[in-house]
Amino acid sequence: MKPVGSTRRKKVWLAASALLLLSLIVCAGLAIRLRYRFVPSERDLQGGYFSRSDSWNALGGSWIANANGIDNDSGERGAKLITRAAPRKDLQIDVDIQIAEPIGVAGVILRSSGEEDGVDAYRGYFAGIRSMDSSIELGRADFGWHALAQVALPGTPDSQGWFHMHVIAVGCRLGMTVTAPSGEATALRVDDEKCIRSGSFGLRSSFSSAKWKNLRVTGASDGDLAAMGNATASTADDDRFLLSEPLSAKAAGRFAASMRVEAVKHRIQPGATPISFYRLLPGPHTNVTIVGSIISLPPVVDIQDSTGTILVSNIKPDVPIKLGDVVEARGTLVSDHFRSWLEDATLRVLWSDEPYPPLVVTAEQLTGGTYRGRLIEVEGTLISAQHLADGYELVLKDGDQTFKAFGQSDFHLDLAALEPGSRLRLRGNAIALDQFTHGVYPFTVAADRVDLISPPPWWSPIHIVWLALGCLVLAVCVLWGLHRVQAWHVRSLLKEREELAFEMHDTLAQSFTGIAYQLQAATMETRGQQEVRAHVENALDLVRMSHKEASRTIAALRPQYRAASDIVAALKELAERLSDGGNLHVKAQVEGKDVELPLTVTDALFRIGQEAVTNAVQHADCRNLKIFLALTVSHARLIVQDDGNGISPQAQSNGLGIAGMKNRASKIKAHFDCTTGAIGGTCVKVVAPLPPASGFMSKARAFAKAAFTHQYLH
């Protein structure tokens, strides 16, 4: 029958293992959920899914979603919008693309990973349309661009036209077809021997703003690739590019033509007046033309040139503008109280550019008015955030100033992830008009970009509560652990006492019984003096034997025999003591690294050796005794060999001493063997297995001991 304690321990360990496994599963699930917040099914990867800001991760650029699709309003090179959906292997992407500028590249990324800010900072494929030389390309980025194939398009791209792109990746084969607005299709296919087999997909553009719509991502098979047609990879020199420009003279003509269009757009516009020119000339000034960069979008349109900024109202016609656009604005300029604004203005977008670099100011500085109407960057700590129908409204505090900010939702800002207490950096235009401040705030920032600098500090009240709870749980765990250690210690003590009781019962108690029996027999003896004397001598023999037995038990309980060499030394000392000056020659030897053995093994080896030595010296009448201990990583082998009379087969099978040795060996799962030679001599051999880490534990104990000694002796 198994002990009750053992069953209970097993249950506890089982429960603990199950708890640990459950915790690991929960942690892994949380990690996966954080990495891929949404793992939508295939049918989800179209339409509404792509318009959600939490579906994407923007790296560079200025990305927004609208009813028609996704726009990147920036010409930043290598701007990327990568989906948060799970990585895919074989897939096909369908999308319509429009490139705004004569110099530009736009397309899709597939099988991507490791994306960072930077032009080619990802590992994946890019299929793109190039407006600068009217061509399509398919290549691979590994934080460095390697074009796999390029093909010229039949005509010149139209900045208002939509191209349809269809890209397929199956195994290591990729293909793309681009259908121009005219309906002509151009295709190419490549085989990439050491291909990237899976990854995310996304959108990417360079040099120009661009638009994507009707994006659809589905699975793909060999059949889809075959259906694409027999387009072949073009690697002819005529169509090769060196980064953004073609290498051949033929394609260079198209490239230079695009450059000329771009250059003409960027010429200085004649007749423009600096914005600050009329600031000191009060009154209306008709037919004023200014040229500047858009730094704020409706409801407050602000234009900035190198001399200052100006508000523009009643814009006609309703032209689409975006931040950074360089525009020509013509209208009536009104100057009053050293402020000026342009009324009834007609706008013409000259070209798209990056906005002016913002001035970095504090909220305190903005209250002064010096930087009002300028593109600024200001930091603040979030007090509250609110979703609006078409954007967001934030209330922030910096120093003593509390201010408001509003803006349109974009892929840079995940409003749901913002927590009060977060430190934010806002880029935009500070306005002090009452219609925006409501007379409550000193100014309001019309923000076009919000960046999270740092999340709320960890010592928020809820975190402190969690920390306290954590400490409590930890304390409970520590107490539980201490309790377990104490219980184990008590169990060990009880077990040892139980073994000691058994030992005393088997030896001393039995001896006392025998002595008492002999003495009682002596008192009752009537046959004569000699018989009485015989009983007394028997009793004395029993006393001597019991004394020896007690001495051996005490010796075995001594704690100093931990190291392997100690056992051998003790056995040698025992043999010499027992021979008591006789001519016994004892040879003791230890082979292998001298380490501390587990207590149970030490005890068993010593007791078996003790029995074997006693038998050899007292009963076998030997002249030579060899005690040999061999140590390996996995075993300890003890041999006690003598050249005495040997043991009879009957004694071997019935002798209590040998049975005791066998019993002790079995307790440590050791192999025991006792043999007698043909001409005498006995060899007792015991091979005990050692636990795998006993050497490591021995070293750890030795190290701790050395450290302790060093600490207290030096």
Place this chain on the structure above:
Amino acid sequence: MAKRISIAAVAWGLAITGLSGCRNQSSTIAVIPRTTATLLWEPMHLGAAEEARESGMHVYWNAPAGEGDVEKQLNEFSSCLARHYGGIIFAPDETLASRSVVLDAVRSKTPVVVVDDQLGPPAGPFLSYVSSDEVAGAQLAAQRLATLLHGRGAIAIIGINTRLESGISREEEFERILGQVAPSIQIVRRSFGDPNVTHQQQIAQEILESQKVNAILAMTGEATRGAYFAKLAAASPADVAIVGFDQDMLTPIRSGEVDSVVLQNTREIGRIATANLNAEMHGKRVPPITLVPPLLLTRENMDDPQIKRLLEFNEFDWSEQ
């Protein structure tokens, strides 16, 4: 009990080993140019990747999308420092702004090789410099202009980059050498540079429309492109030669709109910088400053092997860098 303790000890050891594996291996180096994917910087990528491959190292290559984005570049540097790369090759966007982060790296015993600028702090055990030889570059430009203008005429200098020590010394050396090789050539206008091509184009447009110069010397790649755009957009073709610095485009050289460009041999710069960094990582001494001779790119020598060597990055397999 001992068995349980042993298992716990082994598990702890494995956990420690696993955690230590989270650190980037020191055999990876970071290379941070001013921007990437340009004719100026991709040859350096190639040189660094080739040398790293021979030395058994890996290269992390990245930079801001636009040249002149100092904040992003310094963030990139700090990020690389935090990732414990074996060393960093760095082309600063601005001399003064970059000093602190580079000195922080040196203090943390991360070897840094600064390319294309003289940062200020002297070279030492963890800091060295590899640059294009600006004196030789200025010599090439001055001699080319002297030849084009037959030793006399008027020129304008645009795109003077005062954000970099190398930009300042480039301009100063040019004026000094031009005074020696062609004292009759007058510098009638000087203007500062910035990474905004449109701004540089409009400056060049004003110069072209003034019709007072025979040549424009553009001191940066952006200024060269701006001058080229101004020439393309001119209402009437201007007979003004353009000599530029730092390779940016090949098309205008091929078509003749830009006469010539002083090329930085960035492939060799990348190779030497990586070799020096590798030596510094192994505690060896390297030359404090290494100057690499520049080349003059003209329509006539576009197909020369030494020019073509700079463009071989197009064929490199970056997946093994």
